[in-house]
Amino acid sequence: MLAKGIREEGRSIFNYRPIQIRHSLLPNAEGSAQVDIGNTKVLVGIKMDPATPMPDKPDEGNLMSMAELLPLASAEYEPGPPSPDSIELARVVDRGIRAAGAVDLSSLFIEEGKVWSLFIDIYVLNYDGNLFDASTLAAMAALQNTRMPGYEDGKAVREGSLGKLKLNNMVASCTYAKVGDKIVLDPNGGEEAIMDGRLTIANDENVIRAMQKGLPGSFTQKEIEELIDMTFEKSKELRGIISNSESD
Amino acid sequence: MGSSANKPELIVNGKRLDGRAFGELRPLKIVAGGLKNAAGSAYLEWGNNKVLAAVYGPKEALPKHTQDPEKAVVKCKYSMAPFSSLEEHNRSGPNRRAIEISKVTREVFEKVILLEDFPGSEIDIYIEVLQSDGGTRAAGITCAAVALAMSGIPMTDLPYATSVGKVGEHMILDLNKIEDNYSDADMPVAIGPRNGEILLLQMDGTLTKADIKEGFNLIYKAGETISKLQREALRAPYERIQEKYKN
Amino acid sequence: MAEKPLRIENAIIEDEKTYSSVLGVYHEDKSSLIPLEGLWYPRRDDIVIGIVEDARLNSYSVDLNSPYKGIIIAKFVETRLQRGDVIEAEVKEIDETKTVVLMRPKTLIGGKVMDIKPSKIPRVIGKANTMIQQIQDGTKSTVMVGMNGRIWAKGGNVALATEIILMIGEEAHTKGLTERVKTFLTSKQGV
Numbered sequence: 001m002l003a004k005g006i007r008e009e010g011r012s013i014f015n016y017r018p019i020q021i022r023h024s025l026l027p028n029a030e031g032s033a034q035v036d037i038g039n040t041k042v043l044v045g046i047k048m049d050p051a052t053p054m055p056d057k058p059d060e061g062n063l064m065s066m067a068e069l070l071p072l073a074s075a076e077y078e079p080g081p082p083s084p085d086s087i088e089l090a091r092v093v094d095r096g097i098r099a100a101g102a103v104d105l106s107s108l109f110i111e112e113g114k115v116w117s118l119f120i121d122i123y124v125l126n127y128d129g130n131l132f133d134a135s136t137l138a139a140m141a142a143l144q145n146t147r148m149p150g151y152e153d154g155k156a157v158r159e160g161s162l163g164k165l166k167l168n169n170m171v172a173s174c175t176y177a178k179v180g181d182k183i184v185l186d187p188n189g190g191e192e193a194i195m196d197g198r199l200t201i202a203n204d205e206n207v208i209r210a211m212q213k214g215l216p217g218s219f220t221q222k223e224i225e226e227l228i229d230m231t232f233e234k235s236k237e238l239r240g241i242i243s244n245s246e247s248d
Numbered sequence: 249m250g251s252s253a254n255k256p257e258l259i260v261n262g263k264r265l266d267g268r269a270f271g272e273l274r275p276l277k278i279v280a281g282g283l284k285n286a287a288g289s290a291y292l293e294w295g296n297n298k299v300l301a302a303v304y305g306p307k308e309a310l311p312k313h314t315q316d317p318e319k320a321v322v323k324c325k326y327s328m329a330p331f332s333s334l335e336e337h338n339r340s341g342p343n344r345r346a347i348e349i350s351k352v353t354r355e356v357f358e359k360v361i362l363l364e365d366f367p368g369s370e371i372d373i374y375i376e377v378l379q380s381d382g383g384t385r386a387a388g389i390t391c392a393a394v395a396l397a398m399s400g401i402p403m404t405d406l407p408y409a410t411s412v413g414k415v416g417e418h419m420i421l422d423l424n425k426i427e428d429n430y431s432d433a434d435m436p437v438a439i440g441p442r443n444g445e446i447l448l449l450q451m452d453g454t455l456t457k458a459d460i461k462e463g464f465n466l467i468y469k470a471g472e473t474i475s476k477l478q479r480e481a482l483r484a485p486y487e488r489i490q491e492k493y494k495n
Numbered sequence: 496m497a498e499k500p501l502r503i504e505n506a507i508i509e510d511e512k513t514y515s516s517v518l519g520v521y522h523e524d525k526s527s528l529i530p531l532e533g534l535w536y537p538r539r540d541d542i543v544i545g546i547v548e549d550a551r552l553n554s555y556s557v558d559l560n561s562p563y564k565g566i567i568i569a570k571f572v573e574t575r576l577q578r579g580d581v582i583e584a585e586v587k588e589i590d591e592t593k594t595v596v597l598m599r600p601k602t603l604i605g606g607k608v609m610d611i612k613p614s615k616i617p618r619v620i621g622k623a624n625t626m627i628q629q630i631q632d633g634t635k636s637t638v639m640v641g642m643n644g645r646i647w648a649k650g651g652n653v654a655l656a657t658e659i660i661l662m663i664g665e666e667a668h669t670k671g672l673t674e675r676v677k678t679f680l681t682s683k684q685g686v
Contacts, residue, residue, distance in 0.1 A: 082344075084347050084348065084350070084351040085351075087344050087347050087348055087351075088348050088351055088352075090344075091344065091345075091348050095452040096452075098452070099433075099452040099453050099454065199449070206456075207454045207455060207456055208451065208454075208455045208456070208457070208460065209452065209453070209454065210451060210452045211435070211449055211450060211451040211452075212449070212450050212451075213352075213446065213448060213449035213450070214352075214355065215355055216355045216356075216358040216359035216447075217359070218359060218440065218443075218445035218446055218447050219445070219446045219449070220444070220445060220446065221444070221446065221461075221464050224446065224449065224460070225457060225460070225461060228457050228460065229457070288532070305562065306534070306562035307562055308562065308564070317592060320562075362516060365534075365536070366562045366563075366593070367592060367593050368562075368592065368593070369562040397517075397518050397532070398518070398532060399532065400517055400518070400532035400533045400534050400612065400614065401517075401534065402516035402517050402533075402534070403516055403517075404516060482518055486668055489665065489666055489668075489669055490668070490669045490670070
């Protein structure tokens, strides 16, 4: 079917499945969002804790991303320590957000020797392909509704509205699957099961912020440059979806 | 990326801090063989990087649940010795970065090794960074490729790797640690020289499409040198033996 | 002689070009590739030397110093084999799981087993068995050579035979090897 340029659900090769974003689902977290791309469901929770800054960046907060491929998300996932896949997912999403400077790290400064550590926790609830894009979208959406906690006596104070987290940029990623010599955007679970190679490109409005090729399948330089062009086009739509979905 | 407050000037008078031109590789030396127990091994010095790679197998894949009845499985462990960096002693045990690097390195070799020749078996690739100065994953891949060739495990290609980055308006090749820390972007790439196909690609920072295009140009050009050095390293042990009996 | 690390057994053919997948020496004049490093690919009728690993109800599993495991179907052999037995056998076939089915096992008693790289075996045998003959004559040992890189030697000067075989393993690709082996054997015999 892929050979004819037709995918399941009648989708064309460079289209996303239906995307749904839900904000602020978790009142105990500083910020949260769930993104569904087709049947893939990823929930991101944002927490902030007071911490000591890194010695080379005393006036900036820390950003830390982790991902969990929950056993309930797929028959293939098992409980246990983070797998290389979950580590890769977290690190790639983190690099896109960090390189884009999405979070204003200096706004996480509290006082001398104290900054906020901001934790981006990616929880995969259901796997049906393309965790990278769903996770990046969910992380950006969650960051968008994240509220700064107060700080008192060395502890975070989470009651009351204390203003939103300052964001300087927005990033979105596009993930492509290579099957033989055909390339498709937003692979679903079935397509990922047969793909040879995978390429994720994270952009903001002007520049490329992160890239990650995964799986043994190779790409040519020409393919990469073409996918970069496509990503500028598509990630604009994605960033638009995040902004428009913002809720207060 | 380092703090912008103390950001050093990485390019002074059109040259890099270590005097290199933008597209210039650090000195690279590769020695094939050396570890008797391994099926294949190699040692590499690249700038101040010192990397050792060893290959074991193919042998029966254990535990049994890791076996694939149709082909060999590749297991790869990249690790940095506790004494490898100028910074403090590294805690032992794989960290998340090492796990990710092990994964992307494994994927390079899964592409080029003829896995179907050895169903049910495993091929182990060990990369130990003894001293690090930027570009260690590229060094590891370049070294491991030589170790694999020494082991006799059949491959479709002999991959090499290096990195490019951006400083100011310039794309530069083969970043050392300082450049890696303070550059505006870092892009490690592994190539299969037979077809020029890209076997590893990662990037973070700020790059335009034009930057990336230029980066690839620098990489392919440097690749000719890296690949040549790999092949020379592979010839050397045999030539040494032949030399002994020249007369 | 064009000496360059090529890669292929053994060969991959792509776009009408043949590429080497293993390190080898390519002789342009003879269009032949001699692998420098290369694993053993079991072929029907190959003679192998193995060590019995496991004696099961209907079969024996045999270690062939290779990722390819050997198996002997018990009902086709008369001799009872035991764990640890060194055997010489013939490859009957390789099944879909790439298990090597062996037949006509002969137990080798005593002697010494050594493993070298399978790619060096042709050199140990020599053209029309000349090298192996030279070794046997020079050391008075009985030597059995397995295509899987495993060699068994017994009787006579086994230590000398081992030394020569390992030397061939190191220098298999060089010129003038046959002469050097001859000289070495002669010197050791004090003739």
